[in-house]
Amino acid sequence: MFFQSFHRQPQHHTYFEMYKAFPASFFGKTEVEKGNFIILPTSAAQTLVNLRIDYPMLFKLTNTQLGLFTHCGVLEFTAEEGTCLLPYWLMNHLGISEGGDVTIESVRLPRGSFVKIQPHTTAFIDLPNPKAVLENALRSYACLSQGDTISVQFAGRSFEIDIIETRPGPAVMTIQTDLEVDFAPPKDYHEEAPQLKKEPSLTYEQEEKKQQNKTATWQGTGNRLDGKPITNSIPARKESTDKASNEYDPRKHRLVNGVKKTTGNMKTSYWDTLSSGNSIKK
Secondary structure (H helix, E strand, O other), X not given: XXXXXXXXXXXXXXXXXXXXXXXXXXXXXXXXXXOOEEEEEHHHHHHHHXXXXXXXOEEXXXXXXXXXXXXXXXXXXXXXXXXXXXXXXXXXXXXXXXXXXEEEEEEOOXXXXXXXXXXXXXXXXXXXXXXXXXXXXXXXXXXXXXXXXXXXXXXXXXXXXXXXXXXXXXXXXXXXXXXXXXXXXXXXXXXXXXXXXXXXXXXXXXXXXXXXXXXXXXXXXXXXXXXXXXXOOOOHHHHHHHHHHHHOOHHHOOEEOOEEOOOOOXXXXXXXXHHOOOOOOO
16 A cells, blocks of 8 residues: 555646736836746745646636636746736736736646747838847747737837747747747738839820821921922922812713723823822833
């Protein structure tokens, strides 16, 4: 009987208490604001030892009134009896006011292997090395819970980051583990669509003028081969055409078997020959 009890495996119990929560910064514990470690009273330390709670000690914090919960670690045991000190951002996340009730329950979490995050603003990814900033900030976090929003402090600025996914479980331990981090596009990031250059629409008058410019004839001047200036200008075309029209009246002639017969005294102008598509034989 003694032999069996000597080799009996130690039994692990669950620590469960309710405390009044206060911001740690109100008691000069500003370093707590950089992560998710909390401060418990001295009596809690002895109880945890008696329950044989394994290290690192991890806890589940719950606001029973709102049904909100998250996970955290413990930094030290110096809080007053009946109270616990939390990071102010963590109290806001759980919706706990100063002096509000919070239940603390000991839990076991698997070692994390992967986490996907989403910064709230592009200002975080615009930092010189955002991955190094995140890795350094995660040293102040004992664990990460899927759906949480953590606060990362850098250069006097605070950056809010959502925990989108954790593996191998919905909550993982980040102490002494090799954690792969993936970044999702920030919430305020908007991919700009390529701008297409649009030509201004033309009115009817502008389009008509455009077509006229395409079909406009050349209005310049030229010289003859002997160097003398050309006395006849382009309007002479109309004069020559009008003269030929006066000499020949098609109404006075008939078409016999589809062939046009002309009188011998008909004069054909140079411009009429070009317009008919025939060449002049000299």
